[in-house]
Amino acid sequence: MSATNQLRADHDQVRRLEKLVAKCADELYKGTKIPFSDLSKITIIISEFVDTIHHSREEDSYFPCVASYDSLKEEIRKFMIEHEFGRNIARQISHHLKRWKDGENAQEPVSRYLRTYGIFLNDHLNKENKFFDEAEANILSKEEEIEMYEQYRSVFAIVKKVDEMIAEIDYLENQPWAKN
Template identity: 55%
Template sequence: MSASEFLRNEHQDILRLEKVITKSYKALYAGADIPFSDIDKINFLIAEFLDSVHFTREEGSYFPCVASYDHLNKEIRELLIEHEFSRNIARSISKNLKLWKEGQDKREPVARFLSVYSTFLIEHMKREEAFFEKAENEILSKEEEQEMFEQFQSISAIAEKVTSLLKDIDYLESQNWAK
């Protein structure tokens, strides 16, 4: 497996999370009650799975390797800006959820930011898929792809963390509001 394939496979799990996010904001807009703990778990998955694991792999290894060839720099910059946008949305969800837990009526802002995040994820994944395709076919050697893939797998703590995070997605998918 190549690093590009590995990241694409992670996208499949991220799209599972996106579907949960979509169901959550639609349920909130419909007036359904979603436990704060489930919304916390969604926000945790955004921060941990997307930011701490997936984006870190891209920002720490994949993008620098591609950039070392002085190619696709504009695309890398755009993806990095989108990663920061993702972090900003997650902070907004967290801030409004905290206020909602404290008694303020923040259902609509939480639903709105979840909706924005869902839309962001769909578009961002499309751009990354196109980027991976170009990088894999035009820039990176098979050896570089293999080295990065091995690096991604070498940190067992991250592999264990991903397994735990995927169980969290399983849990959220099984909730009544998500069906």
């Protein structure tokens, strides 16, 4: 496997999350009761998988390697801005979820920010996948791809955490609200 293919595999899992987030937002708008534990799992997956693992792979390794060829720098800058935008949305989801858990009427902002995050993910993943195609085809060498992939896989704790996050996505996909 290559670094680009690892990031694409991450995207496959994030796409599953995107569908769950959109479904969750829709169900909340309909008035469906969704357990706070499920909503909390979504925020944890966003924080621990999307941001801490996936985005750090891109920001700390992949993007700098591509940029070192003086290529696609403008696209990388835009992705970095989008990552921060996604973090801001995720913070709002967590903030309003906490308010809701504390007894305030915050279901609507939780729904709204979940919907916004789902839209963000869809758009962002589509653009990054095109970027990966370009980087893989025209910029990165096979050796660089393998070296970055080995770097990703060398941290056992991260590999284990990814497996845990995928299991959480599996769990959420099988909840009644997600199957409606």
